[in-house]
Amino acid sequence: MQILHTVDELRAWSRGLRCKGAGMIGLVPTMGALHEGHASLIRAAEQQCRGRVAVSIFVNPTQFGPNEDFARYPRTFGADCEIAERAGANVIFAPGVEEMYPAGAATFVDVEGLSERLDGQSRPGHFRGVATVVAKLLIAAEPDLAFFGQKDAAQVAVLRKLVADLRLGTRLVVCPIVREPDGLAMSSRNVYLSAEERKQALALCRAVRCVEQMRSNGQRAAPSLVEAARKIFAEEPAVRVDYVELVNWETLLPTNTAGPGTLFAVAAWVGDTRLIDNTILK
Structure with missing residues (x-):
């Protein structure tokens, strides 16, 4: 399993596969702190994109509000890599903040209307940050399929609209919620x-x-x-x-x-x- 840190490396990996006439390429965007829910997404990607699955691990600062948990959000990179590899990942994309948001970056993606509903109403700016980073990831990896969990259903609605409006070539695949034995949704x-x-x-x-x-x-x-x-x-x-x-x-x-x-x-x-x-x- 490769670990990549730059957009150029990720794009080269994806385009290299296309030049070889490989099949579909899959992307599983995450913020790390992986658990069985994430592993189920990676396994789903592996089933459809065998040998061509990238997992991004990036704690995206722009989707956290001023008083939210960005600083203490779990960061377990070593364990994440082990979980991702066991589940079938071929590439880990682990950029730094400066790679995703270069100095002077002034471009953001705002899906108007949807971004102010449900979680967006109580977390102003959250979906703007989500839409921006996912757009960057889709542009960088150029995947055929991107895998998301149903637990983030409002996010899925925002991203479906983003993909449709920008005419991106990626299809979103939504996988079922994975729960603890007592029913609590994994998070x-x-x-x-x-x-x-x-x-x-x-x-x-x-x-x-x-x-x-x-x-x-x-x-x-x-x-x-x-x-x-x-x-x-x-x-x-x-x-x-x-x-x-x-x-x-x-x-x-x-x-x-x-x-x-x-x-x-x-x-x-x-x-x-x-x-x-x-x-x-x-």
Whole structure:
């Protein structure tokens, strides 16, 4: 497995494969602190892009707000490389901040409208940072496929719009949420939780499961589904709800009815840790 540090190296790797007539090239963008959820994305990429999978590891400063956890975000590069290699990565792209944001850089990508919804409403500028860094990664790697987790469903909506609007040649592949045995969605930020907070955090997945069950029983009215989820959160008063929403997954706008493909999404603070979870209703 190669470790690359510059955009020129990553682009040369990708274009070298194309010159040889290789098959599809896959990219798995991450911020490191890899866990089984990331590994599942890398395995999915390996299944479709055998021998041609790049994993980026870059803690992107522009998607963190002034009072967020950029400084303490887990950085476990050695362990990340081991996980990525076992899962099937062929290349690790690990640029420095100055490589992704050269001195004097003044160009950013803003997906208007979508970027202000769900997580974007409570984290102003977050999706601007995400869209900018992902655009840079797609331009650098020129992949056929880029793999993302459904846990970041709002991010996926923003990036789908970005790819469509800029007419990029990459197709986004969305992989299922990977959960801990007790149901908590895997997240690099789970390591922040104390034992007590870990129990409280299960309110997120309980709310998601409650809505899934209600929908399977025939309930389609958004107010009823949202109210039931909020009652779940009310059972954990230490958990501070950010949002509980039923939205169209393409526009991230609220919907009154849970139709096929509707996104039910939640976000909440557990102690000092903000967590998210969701489901795509059938």
